[in-house]
Amino acid sequence: MNIDREHFRQALQRTPFHDRLVALSTTEEWMTWNTYKVPRVVDKLSTEYFAVRSGCSVMDLTPMEKYRITGKSARQFLDRLVTRDLSRLRPGRVTYVVWCNDKGKLIDDGTLFQFGEDDYRLCAQHHQLDWLLMSAMGFDVHIEVETHEVAALAVQGPTSFSVLSAAGIDDLDQLKPFDIATLRCGDVPVTVSRTGYTGDLGYELWTDPAHALQLWDAIFGVQGLYEIHAMGLSALEMVRIEAGFIMPGFDFNTAEATVRNGFDRSPYEAGLGWVVNPDKGHFTGRKALLAEKSRPARRRLMKIVVDGNKPVGEAFIFSGKNGKQVGEIKCATWSPILKANLALADIEYINGRLPAKLWARIDYQRELKWLSTWAECQSRSKPFYDPAHKSATPPARF
Amino acid sequence: MTERTDAIIIGAGHNGLVCAAYLARAGLKVLCLESADSAGGMSAPRSIADDYHFPGLAHVAYPVAAAIRRDLRLEQFGYEPGKAIDTIALDANGKHLTIGSNGVSGDGLPESDEKAYPEFREQYLAFAKALRPLFDNKPPRLKDIEFADKTTLAKLGWNIRVGLGRETMYEFLRVAAINIYDVLNEVFDDDRLKGAMAVDAVMGSAMGPRTPGTVLTWLQRLQGELNGPVSMQSGGRSQLVHALTQSAEDAGTTVRLNAHVSRILVENGKAFGVELSSGEMLKAGLVISNADPRSTFTRLVGAPTLDAMFANRVTQIRGAGVVAKMHVALSGKPEFSGLPEAQMADRLLIAPSMNYVERAFNHSKYDECSEDPILEITIPSLHNDALAPEGHHVMSINVAFVPYRLEGGWKEQKATLAYRVISQLGRYSPNLKSLIVDHELLTPQDIEQQFHAVRGHWHHGELSIHQSFMMRPLHGAAQYDTPIEKLFLCGAGSHPGGGLTGLPGRNAAKRILKLRGAK
Numbered sequence: 001m002n003i004d005r006e007h008f009r010q011a012l013q014r015t016p017f018h019d020r021l022v023a024l025s026t027t028e029e030w031m032t033w034n035t036y037k038v039p040r041v042v043d044k045l046s047t048e049y050f051a052v053r054s055g056c057s058v059m060d061l062t063p064m065e066k067y068r069i070t071g072k073s074a075r076q077f078l079d080r081l082v083t084r085d086l087s088r089l090r091p092g093r094v095t096y097v098v099w100c101n102d103k104g105k106l107i108d109d110g111t112l113f114q115f116g117e118d119d120y121r122l123c124a125q126h127h128q129l130d131w132l133l134m135s136a137m138g139f140d141v142h143i144e145v146e147t148h149e150v151a152a153l154a155v156q157g158p159t160s161f162s163v164l165s166a167a168g169i170d171d172l173d174q175l176k177p178f179d180i181a182t183l184r185c186g187d188v189p190v191t192v193s194r195t196g197y198t199g200d201l202g203y204e205l206w207t208d209p210a211h212a213l214q215l216w217d218a219i220f221g222v223q224g225l226y227e228i229h230a231m232g233l234s235a236l237e238m239v240r241i242e243a244g245f246i247m248p249g250f251d252f253n254t255a256e257a258t259v260r261n262g263f264d265r266s267p268y269e270a271g272l273g274w275v276v277n278p279d280k281g282h283f284t285g286r287k288a289l290l291a292e293k294s295r296p297a298r299r300r301l302m303k304i305v306v307d308g309n310k311p312v313g314e315a316f317i318f319s320g321k322n323g324k325q326v327g328e329i330k331c332a333t334w335s336p337i338l339k340a341n342l343a344l345a346d347i348e349y350i351n352g353r354l355p356a357k358l359w360a361r362i363d364y365q366r367e368l369k370w371l372s373t374w375a376e377c378q379s380r381s382k383p384f385y386d387p388a389h390k391s392a393t394p395p396a397r398f
Numbered sequence: 399m400t401e402r403t404d405a406i407i408i409g410a411g412h413n414g415l416v417c418a419a420y421l422a423r424a425g426l427k428v429l430c431l432e433s434a435d436s437a438g439g440m441s442a443p444r445s446i447a448d449d450y451h452f453p454g455l456a457h458v459a460y461p462v463a464a465a466i467r468r469d470l471r472l473e474q475f476g477y478e479p480g481k482a483i484d485t486i487a488l489d490a491n492g493k494h495l496t497i498g499s500n501g502v503s504g505d506g507l508p509e510s511d512e513k514a515y516p517e518f519r520e521q522y523l524a525f526a527k528a529l530r531p532l533f534d535n536k537p538p539r540l541k542d543i544e545f546a547d548k549t550t551l552a553k554l555g556w557n558i559r560v561g562l563g564r565e566t567m568y569e570f571l572r573v574a575a576i577n578i579y580d581v582l583n584e585v586f587d588d589d590r591l592k593g594a595m596a597v598d599a600v601m602g603s604a605m606g607p608r609t610p611g612t613v614l615t616w617l618q619r620l621q622g623e624l625n626g627p628v629s630m631q632s633g634g635r636s637q638l639v640h641a642l643t644q645s646a647e648d649a650g651t652t653v654r655l656n657a658h659v660s661r662i663l664v665e666n667g668k669a670f671g672v673e674l675s676s677g678e679m680l681k682a683g684l685v686i687s688n689a690d691p692r693s694t695f696t697r698l699v700g701a702p703t704l705d706a707m708f709a710n711r712v713t714q715i716r717g718a719g720v721v722a723k724m725h726v727a728l729s730g731k732p733e734f735s736g737l738p739e740a741q742m743a744d745r746l747l748i749a750p751s752m753n754y755v756e757r758a759f760n761h762s763k764y765d766e767c768s769e770d771p772i773l774e775i776t777i778p779s780l781h782n783d784a785l786a787p788e789g790h791h792v793m794s795i796n797v798a799f800v801p802y803r804l805e806g807g808w809k810e811q812k813a814t815l816a817y818r819v820i821s822q823l824g825r826y827s828p829n830l831k832s833l834i835v836d837h838e839l840l841t842p843q844d845i846e847q848q849f850h851a852v853r854g855h856w857h858h859g860e861l862s863i864h865q866s867f868m869m870r871p872l873h874g875a876a877q878y879d880t881p882i883e884k885l886f887l888c889g890a891g892s893h894p895g896g897g898l899t900g901l902p903g904r905n906a907a908k909r910i911l912k913l914r915g916a917k
Contacts, residue, residue: 076702077702080702080706081706101705101706101707102705102706102707102708102874102881131706134706134707134710135706137701137706137709137710137713138696138700138701138702138709139701139702281666282664282666282667282702282703282704284705284706284707285705286667286705287667287705287881
């Protein structure tokens with residue numbers, strides 16, 4: 001990895017797409033993501049939100065932590081790292097994984113790409129190099145950070161398939177969810193995966209930073225009523241909650257950043273029990289997770305719909321109106337497409353069960369005056385928003 | 399193997415044998431595997447030049463605890479604690495000091511030191527006794543405390559507060575974590591005496607007299623003294639390992655020699671047997687490792703089979719050996735200037751002052767050997783004439799503060815160290831050089847290779863406070879059980895640590911039997 005010697009002159013790094021984002025930004029609302037400068041909102045939040053749900057959103061994904069994992073025992077290394085059974089993962093496929101510390105508490109989640117026999121990419125929310133290197137002891141594996149060497153775009157929304165086809169990326173029609181293909185966009189070699197964090201039809205594009213702008217221009221050069229919009233992280237936050245995706249470090253404290261006893265969370269507690277396969281063989285945290293599984297559940301991160309239309313923000317959850325405090329909302333959004341208040345809430349179980357009733361006490365402001373109201377909550381086990389077009393192969397053309 | 403095996407013990411060192419004997423006596427079918435061609439590990443006898451026999455790495459030892467002798471009927475199998483020996487602090491001018499259980503004497507010794515010594519010893523033996531419950535039991539677990547742990551802690555509390563009495567307790571609390579240098583300087587004036595006493599606190603550890611925690615290491619050593627006086631290991635039927643092997647075999651243990659374990663077999667987090675380097679697989683309900691915890695986890699189990707953080711913590715266990723062993727075959731009896739012949743059968747020390755000891759330690763910190771090595775010399779053939787041809791003798795020497803890794807490498811410099819040891823000895827024993835028939839020098843690297851002790855450490859890990867009690871060998875494996883189900887530790891790397899005590903082996907066996915009973 002070559003590090004620019006002058007890098008310190010810039011407080012935040014620029015992604016390869018930065019010039020284009022600057023040109024489009026009317027709000028100048030920037031924020032930091034993993035040491036990069038990224039837009040919170042590029043132009044208008046509602047436009048960006050609806051681009052995902054009824055058009056085509058384009059989001060700069062470059063700051064996502066990316067690790068290339070290669071070597072003869074790369075698969076064994078990954079099997080020992082993550083909680084999920086990887087036996088069905090094969091070259092050309094992606095899978096969602098989480099990994100834990102020895103105590104079975106979540107360190108992070110991410111997507112695992114398999115390119116070749118011994119060739120993988122792990123994408124994570126937070127920096128993981130130290131944990132990966134610690135986990136590498138005893139394995140013939142090579143781990144390299146490629147966050148800065150791979151430019152990435154998330155192109156998501158119902159028209160995204162048509163947009164990418166129009167931009168010159170052929171052969172996308174047979175790409176199934178979680179498939180990877182090595183394709184071209186004109187002269188530009190691009191790796192496309194049918195993955196995303198929006199709960200809609202969508203793709204993630206991976207390319208050499210040198211080709212980044214060419215790729216961007218090809219997408220934004222597509223003519224027609226496709227509603228192509230660059231998107232910031234605020235709209236992403238809305239759609240990922242609609243899709244029921246969790247955000248490590250926000251919806252739960254990651255284990256390696258937790259100081260206080262009991263403030264970290266296990267995959268079961270985060271509602272991710274479906275990616276824990278204790279029968280697959282040894283992995284870090286297995287023993288602790290087996291022990292946890294044998295005990296009554298203590299808490300869950302739940303998807304809840306909060307009655308009414310008051311913005312929820314941060315709120316405590318109670319076992320009834322004026323009842324016992326049993327939890328708190330970790331993230332919430334008003335869903336324009338579902339017309340509902342959606343939230344993920346960390347809820348303590350009572351005697352191993354979810355409390356029968358859940359009420360949120362919502363504090364809100366009216367003309368700067370704080371008011372308080374009660375709203376009943378309904379828990380949901382499925383994603384709030386899960387359209388059929390998301391997984392249709394081939395996707396519908398527009 | 400079609401026969402059922404309840405427990406496989408890896409390593410027939412003395413702790414492995416103690417553990418085997420206890421388990422076999424409780425009715426378990428035990429198979430004890432030893433990679434060498436004789437049992438005993440570091441206390442197994444060795445020979446050089448065919449006819450010269452040595453007691454092994456441990457040439458002096460305290461008697462094993464009465465409970466172990468009784469439970470395993472060791473006396474019946476020939477064990478007898480050897481005759482008490484004194485320590486002779488050798489002096490280059492022939493003014494040697496004699497340090498014994500009851501007192502100290504010698505030319506030029508200040509009267510105040512002579513008076514203070516018995517009182518000081520008594521006080522520190524009282525401290526050691528107060529700590530005894532910690533050594534005789536599994537280390538207490540502080541989280542999820544068990545009833546047995548409460549008993550241990552209650553006994554410890556009682557011993558310190560009531561047993562010692564208020565004033566003595568304050569003194570104990572004052573000194574428990576500090577260094578032996580300050581404590582000895584408070585009480586004594588004679589450099590020879592302080593040098594020799596300091597050696598007892600630091601020998602075998604990467605610590606100098608000024609290193610904090612060296613009072614504690616000395617108290618650990620004094621645990622042995624509570625069982626009786628130190629004696630010479632002089633081979634033969636009386637040697638501990640011989641009696642232990644007999645006792646274990648009598649109870650039904652099979653001791654299999656030349657069986658080198660290359661892997662502990664683990665499936666779904668549970669140990670179910672071992673693989674030998676011959677490829678042979680042996681299955682058992684329990685696997686108990688007397689090997690160094692570092693090689694147990696890293697080499698035999700393998701990091702991939704462990705949780706990532708635990709595997710990394712294993713690599714952080716401190717402990718590189720700092721003692722070399724030299725065995726010398728002699729064609730006659732050596733003479734030491736100014737030393738009566740009878741005293742040559744004692745433990746002879748060359749460590750004329752605490753600064754001498756500290757300087758020798760300093761060199762080892764920088765991967766060097768001091769030009770003035772600390773030597774602990776015994777002549778076992780004076781106790782057992784079968785060890786050497788008639789009229790000949792064997793001399794066994796511990797050379798303290800010899801680094802595991804030597805600047806410039808051991809290959810070229812091993813001869814230099816041997817030369818230094820002999821030259822240093824020559825200053826005290828002028829005729830020694832002319833008597834040497836043959837010798838062998840075991841550096842910590844040789845000890846690692848021959849005894850499978852990681853980095854050649856006697857105690858399978860430094861006996862420092864952060865690696866003692868519920869932190870030995872590391873958190874998560876300190877109660878003899880390990881993160882791998884059905885895999886236990888029973889060696890010096892576990893509480894209460896090294897030395898020919900048998901305590902780790904006994905505590906482990908008790909723990910294993912308790913867990914089986916609880917099932």
